[in-house]
Every structure is written in C-alpha cells, then in structure tokens.
Amino acid sequence: MTTPQPTVNRRQLGAELRRLRLAKGLLIEDVAAHLQTSQTRVSRMETGKGRVVIKAEEIGALCELYGVTDERQIRLLTSMLSDSKHPGWWDQFREVLPSGLDVLCGLETDALAERAWEPLLVHGLLQTPEYAQAILQAWPSTRLHDIADLVKVRTERQALLTRTDRAPLELWAILDEAVIRRPVGAAGVMRAQLHHLAEMAELPNVTLQIAPEAKGAHPGLGGAFALLEFDSEPPMVYVDSPAGNLYLDKKHDVRRFTTTFDLLRAMALDPDDSLVRLRTAAKEK
Secondary structure, eight states: OOOOOHHHHHHHHHHHHHHHHHHHTTOOHHHHHHTTSSSSHHHHHHHOOOOOOOOOHHHHHHHHHHTTOOHHHHHHHHHHHHHHTTTOOGGGTTTTTTTHHHHHHHHHHOOOOOOOEESSOOGGGOOOHHHHHHHHHTTTTGGGGGGGHHHHHHHHHHGGHHHHHHHHEEEEEEEEEEHSSOOSSSTTHHHHHHHHHHHHTSSTTTEEEEGGGGSSOGGGGGGOEEOOOOOOOOEEEOOOOTTOEEEEEEEHHHHHHHHHHHHHHHHSSSHHHHHHHHHHHHHOO
C-alpha cells in the first residue's frame, strides 16, 4: 500500500484553488470576504503551508464563487481535501514540534530526494540519538521535558532513508568540516556520531560530502538549507534560521539555491575522500 502524502495533497489542492481564483480574475481579498476569513488564511490555503485546515463547506463556497459546476471537478477537489487531512506520523508530536517543523516533516515524507547543506550541525536525518540530545540540551529555547520526544522525531525522520513502502528518500548531504571537528556531548558521543555518518554514507541512497576548512570562504557561508524534490510537484527550498523557517518555491529562489548547492558540491571532497576524512576524524576523538 502506498503511504498517503498529506503535505503534497495539500499543496496540490491549494494550487488548484489558486488556479481557479486567477481564472475567475479574483483577488485574495475577494475570496477572504466571501469566506468571511482573513487574507492570510486564504493565502495559506493556496500555498498549502502552515496548519490551516480547509473545511468541506469552504470547498463548496469556493466552487460557487469560482463557478465550478462540473460534478467530477467538485468530487476531485473534495477527494484532494480528504487526502490532505490524513494524519502524518508527526501529528503525535505536534505539542513539542517547533513552529514550522511539522511542515518540514511532511515535505520530507513526501519527497523523493533531498539535497542539503549543513555548516554547523550534522543533518537531522543523520544524527544519532545521543548527538541529537546533546544539541537539544544546548539550546536555551528547548524545554527539558520535551527533549525525549524531539529526539524521537529525529528518529522517525531517519526512517525515511530505509523505508520499504516506496523508494527510500535519496539524501545528498554536504557538511562543513567544522561540523565533524566540533565536539558535541560527552566523551564518545561525537566518535559514535562520526562512525554513524560513515555507515549511513554506505547506503546506496545516501551521498555524503565534506567541505574542507582549507577552502576558506565559499558560497555556503550564508547558512543551512535543503532542496526538496517531489514526484509531481515543483521543488521547494527549506531554509533554517534562528529567526524562523522559510519555505521557498518560486523558480528564481529554487534556481539560486540549486546553483549554490552545485558550487558547494564541486568544491567539497568527493564521497570517497569524504569517507576517509570522516574515519580519520573519528580516530582523533
């Protein structure tokens, strides 16, 4: 059985609602007035971002506003709405997830491939539980009683790399060398983390590169980001920062980050040399 893809279905529904609105020549404020809701909510309905839950009666009201009378099209919209509401594995952790991280969990679950640059930390899909716990304990915003559940979230995310219900997520991660040099956690935690990275790099769907410190200034110094690719939806960029998470899907934004990733990939050590660098760093811990 194919795993439901609620985030992609929500984005597809939103894209179709936006297409119908534009075809009718209406503005977001027109729709907001018709639904008696805010423009922000209508915008989020169309982008599929955030935690906006579209109601069945709203689909009916929008069909009326957009002049949609074809029963097949109405059933399609209703079906897309139903599929978008299917709970994801991350729903059980909503109380502890930082704002916006539920969106990332959904996008990663739906994605075919992820290309990520990490200048500060081991990528979340590659962290050991002990490393993750040490990182979470170091963040002043983390509530101590949430740490165990947040570590579980990372563990659940990592299952995407070995899932069997469909093709496992393809991950291409580039880490700055500072990431593997920085000691995190008690003695042995970082050594175990480095050994884990080497093991994960052996998976056929995981490619790992190290950007050597000797390269000096490079295009990735602006911060971490990930490019997410889907089966039938356009790619999206996820940018993580202390000020909040950004999800970018405009073509010029995706192209800009794709170019940055390609430059990083070209200047980083190749996968084989990266594995040697990892194992050498592990022996030094």
